[in-house]
Amino acid sequence: MSVNMKCYDTTPCIRCFACMVGCSVENRLRLQRENHIGIEKSVQGRLTHLSHLSPQRRELGTFPNSRQVTAFHHCNHCEDAPCLEICPVDAIIRREGKEVVVVQDRCIGCSSCLDACPFDVPVIKNGKAYKCHGCYDRVENGLKQSCVNSCPSGAMFSGTKEEVLEEAHKRAELYTKKTGKEHVVYGANKVNGTVGELRWITIVPKEDLEAYKLDTDPKKLAMSAREAVKVVGAVGSVAIVAGSIGHLIYWLGKRKEKISKGEVEEK
Amino acid sequence: MSKKIVVYNNVERFFHYHLVHLVAFLTISGLPILSHKFDFIAYGLGIPVAALTNSQNVLSAGMSALRFIHYSSAFLLTLLSIPFVFMMLRKIAHLSMWPDRWGVQATIDGFKEMWKFYIKQEHVRFGKMNTGQKLFAQVVVITMIVLTISGYMLVFRESISSDLATYARAAHAISFIILGMMLIIHLYLAVHPTNKNSYEAMFHTGTMDEEFIKDHHGIYYDKLKKENKI
Ligand code: HEM
Ligand code: SF4
Ligand code: SF4
DSSP: OOOEEEEEETTTOOOOOHHHHHHHHHHHHHHHHTTSSOHHHHTSSOOGGGOOOEEEEEEESOTTSOEEEEEEEOOOOOTTOHHHHHOTTOOEEEOTTOOEEEOTTTOOOOOHHHHHOTTOOOEEETTEEEOOOTTHHHHHTTOOOHHHHHOSSSSEEEEEHHHHHHHHHHHHHHHHHHHSSOEEEETSSOOBTTTBSOSEEEEEEGGGTTTTTOOSSOOOHHHHHHHHHHHHHHHHHHHHHHHHHHHHHHHHHHHHHHHHTTSSOOO | OOOEEEOSOHHHHHHHHHHHHHHHHHHHHHHHHHOGGGHHHHHHHHHHHHHHHTOSOHHHHHHHHHHHHHHHHHHHHHHHHHHHHHHHHHTGGGOTTSOSSOSHHHHHHHHHHHHHHHTSOOOOOOOSSOHHHHHHHHHHHHHHHHHHHHHHHHHTGGGSOHHHHHHHHHHHHHHHHHHHHHHHHHHHHHHSGGGHHHHHIIIIISEEEHHHHHHHOHHHHHHHHHTTOO
16 A cells, blocks of 8 residues: 555645544544443543644734634654554554554554654553544545545545645645735645654645644654663674773773783782 | 771761662663663562563563662652751861862862872772762762753653653663663772772761771871870
């Protein structure tokens, strides 16, 4: 199976949030399917940890010269997923379509993935991490992701990487031509060294990248420092051990020499 | 026979003795969280733990057990530190980790003396600790304070912002790595033949011969004389 990609297009989106409802429904159904809870219970409560797509609506400018922007906060299924790399128990895996998925049965709730994710995506609930799983099981069985399935306006679409990239670039080009505003496909190319390319991309006017909270250099300084010091620590520790062994050999040799010269006495 | 001088009192020795295994536990249980290179520790512990708890995931079982060890060792270490920290605070102005002489030149001289002693094997008059030991003690104090504060921030991470928790996480890992490198040197020198007397004093007797102190820790000897302690 080739890389599966999801794309959110800000232009045709009518802000109906059917995608978010679809995500919540899907994950509640999963609870029933996996016999974690019964049907009544699964529809009660907000279960925010199971809503993997959360809208962050903001108003930009001041009325009447204002407009509303809804940034989507979700897992981007990063190519170089830092969450997957840091997880100490390998509870985060990559499925066939390269969806980055938390295996709750293995998760020990250590919050490492939360620290590592530069988009602050995973949430911990009852000692387990939760985030978007890209509906990998639906995809592997020929269905679309629940969010994509729910979208009435074609603003969410998915497919193989090649298909989706082609369509996304075609749309961005069209919007640029029609509106005169440059549109870009965020995440289509390597974003930075921390996350690589993204498997959930977004078509957006270039000037609105920030308004949509699409970080062009996602990283956490503290965690980068931790990675750098780990390398220093590894090299340093090896050097120190080698230095100590070297010193001991040198020291014993020198001592023998001094003893034979009678400068020190043997104890 | 020469007179015995108490160089480490019972509280110091008791604290150091238990510090050794608690820091060993904290290190062994922290390393597999820090890096996948140490997964073998979690697997090793995970095999019996998974068998006992009927768990399918050896790595998760081992890591959970290691986390339990980390948390409990940290708690024991905190308890153990309370009397020790109070004792040290009471004599804070007279701790042997402070330099015998302050200043850049004095520090450079200190390193020259260490060179003479550890490399050229010449006779040197040290204080109770030499410059390297003093620096080591200072680094240990600082990193242990950072480890403790950031460690408790991580334990109670639900009550702080996630940004703050991430900073604590990085501070915890970085101070551990600095401490770890220092500990390798400390371990090596502790078991080195030149250090036999201190080793015996720390782990067994608490005392050193007056003659030995006079000979090897001249500055310390002068200080003890001045304070009428000998
Ligand atoms: C004294 C109080 C301490 C507390 C409360 C504490 C607590 C913690 C916590 C909560 C974590 C996060 C991982 C997890 O939840 O499983 C952690 C990680 C760690 N701890 Fe500690 N710890 C303490 C002291 C120490 C000491 C003294 C050392 C080493 C000598 C140490 C070494 C480590 C290491 C290496 C990690 C992994 C860090 C990383 O991967 O970023 N800790 N500790
Ligand atoms: S967005 Fe965060 S949680 Fe999702 S794959 Fe990337 S690092 Fe992991
Ligand atoms: S919280 Fe779970 S998924 Fe996240 S890093 Fe820890 S064990 Fe892995």
